[in-house]
Amino acid sequence: MSTGAAAPPLARPARAEPPAWVEAVGVRAGSIVAAFAVGAVFLAATGHDPAHAYREMAVGAFGSSFAVEQTLVKAIPLALAGLGVALAFTMGLWNVGAEGQLAVGALAASWLALSAGGLPAAVVLPGLTLLGALGGAAWALVPAALRAYAGVNEIISTLMLNYVALLWVDYLVFGAWADPTAFSFPYSRRFPEAAHLPRLYGDVHAGALAALVAAAGLALLLGRTRWGYEIRTIGASQAAARYAGIPVRRRILLVMATSGALAGLAGAGEVSGVIHRIQQGLSPGYGFTAIIVAWVAQLRPWAVVLVAVLFAALLNGGFVLQTAGVPAAIAYMLQAMILTFVLAGEYLLRRLRRRRAVAAARALAPP
Amino acid sequence: MRPPLVELRGIVKAFPGVVANAGVDLTIAPGEVLALLGENGAGKSTLMQVLAGLYRPDAGTILIDGAPADLRSPGDAIARGIGMVHQHFRLVESFTVTENVLLGQGERRFLLRPAADHARVARIAGAHGLTVEPRAVVRQLSVGERQRVEILKMLYRDARVLVLDEPTAVLTPQEVAPLFAAIRRIAGQGRAVVFISHKLDEVLAIADRIVVLRAGRVAGEAQPAETTPRALARLMVGHDVDRPPRPVAAPGAIVLELRGVDATGEGGRRALHAVSLAVRAGEIVGVAGVAGNGQRELAEVVAGLRPPEAGEICLDGVGIGHLDSRARWRLGIAYVPEDRLAEGLIAPFPLAENAVLRDYARPPVGRGPLFDRAAARARAAAIVERFQVRAPHVDTPVRHLSGGNQQRLLVGRETWRRPRVLVAMHPTRGLDVDATASVHRLLLSLRAEGVAVLLLSESLDELFALADRIAVLHRGRVAGERPTAAATREEIGLLMAGAVP
Numbered sequence: 001m002s003t004g005a006a007a008p009p010l011a012r013p014a015r016a017e018p019p020a021w022v023e024a025v026g027v028r029a030g031s032i033v034a035a036f037a038v039g040a041v042f043l044a045a046t047g048h049d050p051a052h053a054y055r056e057m058a059v060g061a062f063g064s065s066f067a068v069e070q071t072l073v074k075a076i077p078l079a080l081a082g083l084g085v086a087l088a089f090t091m092g093l094w095n096v097g098a099e100g101q102l103a104v105g106a107l108a109a110s111w112l113a114l115s116a117g118g119l120p121a122a123v124v125l126p127g128l129t130l131l132g133a134l135g136g137a138a139w140a141l142v143p144a145a146l147r148a149y150a151g152v153n154e155i156i157s158t159l160m161l162n163y164v165a166l167l168w169v170d171y172l173v174f175g176a177w178a179d180p181t182a183f184s185f186p187y188s189r190r191f192p193e194a195a196h197l198p199r200l201y202g203d204v205h206a207g208a209l210a211a212l213v214a215a216a217g218l219a220l221l222l223g224r225t226r227w228g229y230e231i232r233t234i235g236a237s238q239a240a241a242r243y244a245g246i247p248v249r250r251r252i253l254l255v256m257a258t259s260g261a262l263a264g265l266a267g268a269g270e271v272s273g274v275i276h277r278i279q280q281g282l283s284p285g286y287g288f289t290a291i292i293v294a295w296v297a298q299l300r301p302w303a304v305v306l307v308a309v310l311f312a313a314l315l316n317g318g319f320v321l322q323t324a325g326v327p328a329a330i331a332y333m334l335q336a337m338i339l340t341f342v343l344a345g346e347y348l349l350r351r352l353r354r355r356r357a358v359a360a361a362r363a364l365a366p367p
Numbered sequence: 368m369r370p371p372l373v374e375l376r377g378i379v380k381a382f383p384g385v386v387a388n389a390g391v392d393l394t395i396a397p398g399e400v401l402a403l404l405g406e407n408g409a410g411k412s413t414l415m416q417v418l419a420g421l422y423r424p425d426a427g428t429i430l431i432d433g434a435p436a437d438l439r440s441p442g443d444a445i446a447r448g449i450g451m452v453h454q455h456f457r458l459v460e461s462f463t464v465t466e467n468v469l470l471g472q473g474e475r476r477f478l479l480r481p482a483a484d485h486a487r488v489a490r491i492a493g494a495h496g497l498t499v500e501p502r503a504v505v506r507q508l509s510v511g512e513r514q515r516v517e518i519l520k521m522l523y524r525d526a527r528v529l530v531l532d533e534p535t536a537v538l539t540p541q542e543v544a545p546l547f548a549a550i551r552r553i554a555g556q557g558r559a560v561v562f563i564s565h566k567l568d569e570v571l572a573i574a575d576r577i578v579v580l581r582a583g584r585v586a587g588e589a590q591p592a593e594t595t596p597r598a599l600a601r602l603m604v605g606h607d608v609d610r611p612p613r614p615v616a617a618p619g620a621i622v623l624e625l626r627g628v629d630a631t632g633e634g635g636r637r638a639l640h641a642v643s644l645a646v647r648a649g650e651i652v653g654v655a656g657v658a659g660n661g662q663r664e665l666a667e668v669v670a671g672l673r674p675p676e677a678g679e680i681c682l683d684g685v686g687i688g689h690l691d692s693r694a695r696w697r698l699g700i701a702y703v704p705e706d707r708l709a710e711g712l713i714a715p716f717p718l719a720e721n722a723v724l725r726d727y728a729r730p731p732v733g734r735g736p737l738f739d740r741a742a743a744r745a746r747a748a749a750i751v752e753r754f755q756v757r758a759p760h761v762d763t764p765v766r767h768l769s770g771g772n773q774q775r776l777l778v779g780r781e782t783w784r785r786p787r788v789l790v791a792m793h794p795t796r797g798l799d800v801d802a803t804a805s806v807h808r809l810l811l812s813l814r815a816e817g818v819a820v821l822l823l824s825e826s827l828d829e830l831f832a833l834a835d836r837i838a839v840l841h842r843g844r845v846a847g848e849r850p851t852a853a854a855t856r857e858e859i860g861l862l863m864a865g866a867v868p
Contacts, residue, residue, distance in 0.1 A: 229720065229727055229738045239710040242672060243702070244724045245693025357767035358381060360759035 023352055031345035032310075035337035042333065048326050057331075060320025061313035069202035073274060074312035075305075076204075077102065077266035077283065079211040081290035082297065082304040083218050084136075084262030090222060090299050091255045092235040097143065097158025098263040099287025100165030101136035105264025106271045107169060108135030110278040113195035113271070114177060114188060121194040128195060128272055129210075129265065136264015137257040139165060144256030148249040154256075162287070173280055187279030197273035205273030210265055211305060218301040231255055263287060284315075292335055296342045311335055370433065371396050372559055373418065373449070373528055378427035380413050387413035389583035390427070395528055395559045400550060402574035403563045406603055406799065410583040411563045412454075415530045419451035420444035442471075450521030451530040454537070456513050460506040464488065464499055464516050468523050492519055496552045498545070511542035518549065529553060530561040535569055536825070539657055539863070547573050565603070567596040579603055582799065618835065619648030621684075622819035623669065623700075623788045628678035630661075630668045638664035640843045641678065646788065646819040651810060653834030653851070654823040657863050661843035662823045663705060666792045669821060670702035671695040682787065696725055699787030703778055703794050705823075707770075711777045714766035718758055721765050722747035722780055746783075747776075754779035755805070771802025778809055782818075789813055792823045807833060827856055839863055 040050035061071050081098040088095035109128035116124045143157035170186065177188040197205040222228035234241040234248055241248055266286060271278050293311055297303035318331025371394040380388040387410045395401055403411045416422050418429060420438035429436045431447050438444045441451070458467050465481070465488045485501040492499055497515040505513060514534060521529055531550075535543050550573060554560050564570050570577055571591050579586045579602040587602040623646040632638030638661045646652045656662055667673035669680065671692035680688040682698055690698070704710040712721050723732045723743045731742040747761040754775045758768055765773055774794065782789060791810065795803040810833055814820055824830050830837050831851060838848040839862035847862045 224738055224740070225736050226728055226733050226738050227736065232716075233713055233724070236713045236715055237709060239706070240713045240724065243670075243692060243704065243710050244727075245671075245691050245696065354767070357759070357763065360763070360767075 020353070020356070024349060027345045027349045027352075028342065031341040032338055035334060035341040038337055038341075039330065039334045043326070043330065053321060053324075053326050053330070056321055056324055056326075057314070057317030059317075061317040065202060067316065069204055071309065071312045071316045072201075072204045072208060074315055075309040076207040076211050076269055076273075077286040078290055078293050078311055079305045079308035080207070080214060080266035080269065081263045081287050082293035082308050083211070083214050083301060084259040084266075085290050086294035086297065086299040086301065086304050087218060087222075087231075087262070088255055088259040089294055090235050091231045091251065092238070093144075093147070093252065093255060093259075094155040095140065095143075095158050095256060095259050096155060096291060097140065097161050097260075097287070098266075098290050099283060099285065100158070100162035101139045101260040101263035102267035102270075102283055102287045103162075103165040103169050104139040104267070105132035105136035105261075106267030106278055106282055107165075107172065108132055108264070109268035110177070110188065110191075110271050113191040114278075116195065117192060119194060121196075124192075124194045125197065125272070128268055132264045132268025133261040134264070136260040136262070136267065138260070139264070140256045140260025141253065144253050147256075148252040169278065169282065170280055173278060177278065179277070188277045191272060191276045195272050196276055197269065199273075203274075205269065207265070207269030207273050210269065211308075214262055214265070215301040215305045222301070227251070227254070263290070289335070292339050296339055298342075298346060310338075371430075372432065374430040374433075375414070375418065376428045376430065378414060378417055378429075379425045380410075380417055380422055381425055386583050388417070388424070388427075391580070391583070391585055393578060393585065395561060397527070397559055398554055398557045399575045400554045400560045400562060400573055402570040402577045403561055403580060404565065404567070404570050404577055404599060404603060405580035405586075406565055406803075409565075409580040409603070409799075411565075411580050412532055414580070415451060415532060415561060415563060418444065418528075419449055419530060421451075445521070445524045445526065448525065448527035449530070450524060450526030450528070452514065452517040452521060452532065452534065454532045456517055458505045458513055458516060460504075462505060463501065464503050464505065464508075464519070465501040467505055467516055468501075468520050472524070488519065488523070491522055495519075495522055495556075496545075496549045497522075509542075510537045511539075511546070514538070514546070515549070518553075522553070526558065528559045528561065530563070532563045533565070534562070535564065535566065537658060543569070567599050570599070571596065618650040619817060621645045622648050622682065623821065624679075624681045624684075625669070626679045626681070628668060628680060629676040630664045630673055631676055632661070632664050637676075638843050639668065639675075642840075642843070642845055643678075644821075644838055644845060644848075646821055648787075648817045648819055649814055650836070651814050651820040651822055651834045653830035653837040654821065654840055655827060655830055655837055655859055655863055656825075656840035658825060660840045660863075662792065662840055664843070665840065666702065666704070666790050666821070666823055669788070669790050670700060670704075672702075693728075699784075701781035701786035701789045703774075703781055703789070703791040705792040705796075707773055707777050708766065711781075712765050712773060715764050717747075717760075717762045717764055718751065718756070718768075718776060719743040719747040719761045721776060722750050722761075725780060726784075750776060750779040750783060754809075769802075771798045771805075774798060774802060774806060778806060782809070782813060785813075785816060786818060788819045788821065790821045790823075793825060794822070795824075795826070795829060827859060830859075831856070 043050040043053050060067055062068055081102055085095050085098050108131040112124060112128045112131050139161060143154045143161060146152035146157055147154045173186045173188055178184060179187055179189045197207060199205050200208060222232060230246045230251055233244065233246060234251055238248065270282055275282060289311060293304060293307045297307040314331040314334050318328040321330060322328040373395040375391060375393040378388050378391045391414055405411045413422065417424050420441045420443045429438060436447055459470065465484050468488050469484060488501040497519055499512050499515045499519065505516065518529065534546060538546065550560050562573055574591055577589045577591060577599065579599065581603060589599065625642055625644045628639055628642045629637065630639040642665060654662060654665065664673055668675050671690055675688050679686055682700065687695060687698065708714050720743060723746055727733050727738060732739050744761050750756065751758060751761065756772050756775045756779065758772060765776065778794065795806050798806065810820055810822065822834060834851050836848060836850050837854055837859060839846045839859060841863060849858065
């Protein structure tokens with residue numbers, strides 16, 4: 001067997017089965033449907049009509065051009081931060097600090113926006129984008145360096161630094177950057193027009209482009225570059241990475257910085273593209289939801305973008321439900337349900353693939 | 368004849384890439400020592416793990432005392448009187464012997480009564496001739512003592528069938544005799560002992576009955592008094608395995624040389640002491656030793672994965688001790704590590720990406736910053752063809768391949784660019800007879816091509832068949848070195864045990 005041609009298919013499965021991609025798509029779609037089905041049970045049990053609630057949610061998320069805009073606007077930070085944490089997770093680094101990195105990115109971008117009076121948009125916008133990315137990267141490099149050179153567990157350090165970053169935002173918006181005309185409301189002055197990100201479609205700002213470019217870039221990085229191969233190798237087996245001579249410490253710094261930069265971009269996009277100022281509570285936990293987004297997407301860059309839109313739709317749909325007397329928390333419950341079912345679905349998929357592999361190996365076994 | 372304690376009927380168990388048991392029938396009678404003999408990969412351990420509740424069979428039934436038993440966990444098995452001692456011990460190192468024995472007993476008491484427990488454990492140990500101090504902490508015990516604790520755990524649970532998986536593999540020759548005495552005593556009480564081994568002399572010495580497994584089936588059964596090592600060997604391998612012809616050595620210049628190398632092992636303990644060793648071109652130098660005497664550290668220090676603390680490592684007379692593993696690979700040092708699936712290969716990655724783990728940074732795979740997937744697939748396909756790797760596809764994850772095919776891929780990758788030096792650690796561990804033979808042929812053909820081979824193995828058969836010289840590691844030192852032609856197994860065995868012959 002397998003001596004002749006070097007052409008890749010060396011053997012065929014013993015019996016006809018649906019092709020592998022049907023399984024992959026079917027299991028994942030089924031997971032999400034199942035999550036909504038269980039959600040329906042909860043809705044019914046609490047005295048709400050599930051069909052009605054889901055219809056309202058769909059209308060709230062996609063029912064008008066305004067709804068679509070709001071959904072996409074929320075998807076932007078989820079996608080950017082989700083891509084960032086997905087990259088770190090691919091290497092086996094548990095960066096749960098996207099929320100803080102997002103905040104520091106927002107702070108860095110806001111500093112330029114607030115102090116750049118009179119500068120043209122052509123200078124301010126690239127500048128605050130860059131600063132947002134650098135801010136997030138710098139914040140992520142602290143736990144990265146601790147992990148690479150002192151073996152400090154990055155789960156703890158990235159998590160704790162979230163609170164430090166959020167408190168920095170509070171400190172500034174209550175103090176030095178507080179809007180003098182706002183009677184001590186916790187927000188800054190409004191940014192000058194030159195610091196407003198251009199809009200692409202309704203309220204959807206240029207951050208959407210950044211998210212798409214980031215997804216394309218990440219897909220390319222992971223699948224088609226040496227760094228991507230190294231990052232995936234480190235994630236799969238540190239021992240194999242050492243064996244291959246991959247500079248693991250340098251890659252930790254690179255990956256965490258990139259991961260933080262993406263979250264930082266999300267923060268810059270929020271302040272300059274959506275709220276046009278920096279304020280307390282500028283993110284309703286995008287950096288944490290991004291972790292769920294990354295896992296539901298199974299760390300695949302384009303899937304992160306799709307899942308970000310789905311989760312943004314759930315958030316928006318949830319807000320609408322609230323006006324109909326259904327708790328908005330249903331949106332978070334559905335997010336959690338989707339995560340649970342998708343992870344269970346991936347387990348099922350692994351079992352199916354394993355069975356396939358056993359069958360293929362048996363077909364290859366010598367008589 | 369008394370009715371059997373256990374009867375296995377038509378047991379089938381398959382794993383991805385390998386059918387470990389293909390319909391095995393076996394009976395176990397009270398009071399007997401049953402030896403389960405077979406090559407690595409014959410299915411002995413799997414069969415017993417099915418009996419011990421670790422695996423559920425794909426087909427077949429287990430009868431205990433004549434009644435069908437559905438064993439869903441090791442707990443189920445021990446509750447039915449079946450206890451297994453694994454090759455890798457499952458003890459809590461920071462606990463005492465007594466605590467380990469009692470662990471998981473489901474004692475209903477909230478408060479422990481250490482004094483009474485120690486006494487009870489000591490009594491059971493004494494009754495079976497297992498010398499071990501109940502109050503000792505497991506971390507301080509030798510391998511032989513730990514094994515006794517494992518056996519004690521099973522006896523405390525009143526195991527009627529005690530399965531020992533290659534119990535002598537980890538022991539020095541001196542520790543074997545007391546183990547055998549304990550086995551006899553345990554069997555003398557009407558319990559059955561299943562002794563898994565691939566060593567003929569041991570099986571002949573201890574067993575009442577010998578069942579030979581080959582390729583997942585029962586190949587035959589024998590009484591020790593009525594058989595010979597030769598007949599058993601034939602049953603084990605199915606045919607007279609052709610010893611690969613080993614042409615007379617014509618070693619060239621020294622390629623790899625270690626002078627006075629010290630190295631630290633895991634946990635900071637000194638693992639190598641002033642090791643000096645030389646391997647010439649076209650020579651296989653075997654390294655023998657009981658597991659854990661510095662073999663891993665020696666292999667890693669040569670491969671560039673462990674920095675030497677002192678001494679010199681030279682390739683063609685030039686010091687390379689300061690270079691990392693990638694730099695050494697580029698100079699021609701290839702390495703087949705012990706743990707092929709966790710270190711040498713990346714289990715979830717496809718063949719293609721595993722085939723280029725060493726060369727991804729250079730053309731044709733690494734082009735500038737890019738990783739050329741087509742080139743990786745082509746390299747994998749070429750290795751698959753040249754080294755006869757049986758795989759469904761170059762995009763199949765390597766964890767789905769059988770051990771033999773994983774190893775052919777790994778060895779193929781390491782020797783693709785004909786290295787100057789090949790370090791191979793346990794290259795045939797867990798492989799079936801054919802895969803083992805193919806790895807052996809490959810090592811000999813590398814030798815013929817002038818590669819310097821450092822072969823670390825726990826199989827004396829392998830070392831005697833392949834090596835031109837055998838060095839013995841004991842406690843991190845080279846205890847002795849002999850030309851294979853002039854060495855005897857007894858002599859090597861004594862060196863391994865730390866005795867000076």
